[in-house]
Amino acid sequence: DIQMTQSPSSLSASVGDRVTITCQASQDISNYLNWYQQKPGKAPKLLIYDASNLETGVPSRFSGSGSGTDFTFTISSLQPEDIATYYCQQYDNLPPVTFGGGTKVEIK
Amino acid sequence: QLQLQESGPGLVKPSETLSLTCTVSGGSISSSSYYWGWIRQPPGKGLEWIGSIYYSGSTYYNPSLKSRVTISVDTSKNQFSLKLSSVTAADTAVYYCARRTLVGALDAFDIWGQGTMVTVSS
Numbered sequence: 001d002i003q004m005t006q007s008p009s010s011l012s013a014s015v016g017d018r019v020t021i022t023c024q025a026s027q028d029i030s031n032y033l034n035w036y037q038q039k040p041g042k043a044p045k046l047l048i049y050d051a052s053n054l055e056t057g058v059p060s061r062f063s064g065s066g067s068g069t070d071f072t073f074t075i076s077s078l079q080p081e082d083i084a085t086y087y088c089q090q091y092d093n094l095p096p097v098t099f100g101g102g103t104k105v106e107i108k
Numbered sequence: 109q110l111q112l113q114e115s116g117p118g119l120v121k122p123s124e125t126l127s128l129t130c131t132v133s134g135g136s137i138s139s140s141s142y143y144w145g146w147i148r149q150p151p152g153k154g155l156e157w158i159g160s161i162y163y164s165g166s167t168y169y170n171p172s173l174k175s176r177v178t179i180s181v182d183t184s185k186n187q188f189s190l191k192l193s194s195v196t197a198a199d200t201a202v203y204y205c206a207r208r209t210l211v212g213a214l215d216a217f218d219i220w221g222q223g224t225m226v227t228v229s230s
Contacts, residue, residue, distance in 0.1 A: 001171070032215070034215075034216040034217075036217075042222075043204055043206075043220035043221065043222055043223050044155065044204075044217070044220060045220070046216050046217065046218045049213065049214050049215070049216040049218075050213040050214065050215070053213055053214070055216075055218070087154065087155055089155075089216075089217075091215050091216070094168065095157075095159075095168045095169060095170060095171065096157055096169075096170040096171060096172070097145075097157040097160075097170075098157070099154055099155040099156070099157070100154070101154050102154045102155075
């Protein structure tokens with residue numbers, strides 16, 4: 001199985017800050033990576049697909065980059081409504097689909 | 109717009125079989141662009157993919173659960189179902205059903221149900 005390692009596991013930042021989360025795959029997954037946002041008590045929501053494509057309706061402050069084994073998710077200007085846990089997910093070499101361990105984002 | 113809704117018992121006894129159904133509304137389950145999947149999340153933990161099914165009945169499962177999992181589809185009812193046998197407390201989780209869309213560069217779980225909590229306890 002391909003393992004996905006996310007870091008950090010949690011972070012605290014101020015409104016307006018730039019926030020960066022990384023996700024590392026245990027082997028080359030090309031650009032077969034998605035990012036999800038999960039707010040407390042809610043289902044995950046797709047934000048970024050194919051490593052860097054913004055899902056329809058998602059604010060442009062969210063972005064993704066990377067390929068191979070190293071990926072980055074960025075919130076350019078953190079907003080109060082962005083408080084959530086963020087997950088990466090790979091879809092190369094299925095099964096199984098695998099998710100990263102998650103990054104909890106809080107407001108400082 | 110398309111919606112997914114999980115249903116089934118919220119409490120299952122150890123060693124018994126967990127059974128859940130996902131009803132798809134606002135669209136057809138019989139489309140060549142989609143797979144339909146189950147994902148779970150133990151309390152306070154991350155996401156684990158259980159398995160997925162195509163409308164034709166073709167399935168693929170997480171190898172870690174494969175011996176205990178059966179996913180089936182009923183196109184006449186626009187539903188797909190999960191059965192997980194021989195459950196233990198470790199299977200206690202929120203269970204989500206989700207649509208996996210494969211169109212162009214998009215290959216992702218883009219629509220999710222609200223989730224249903226299943227507790228394994230005697």
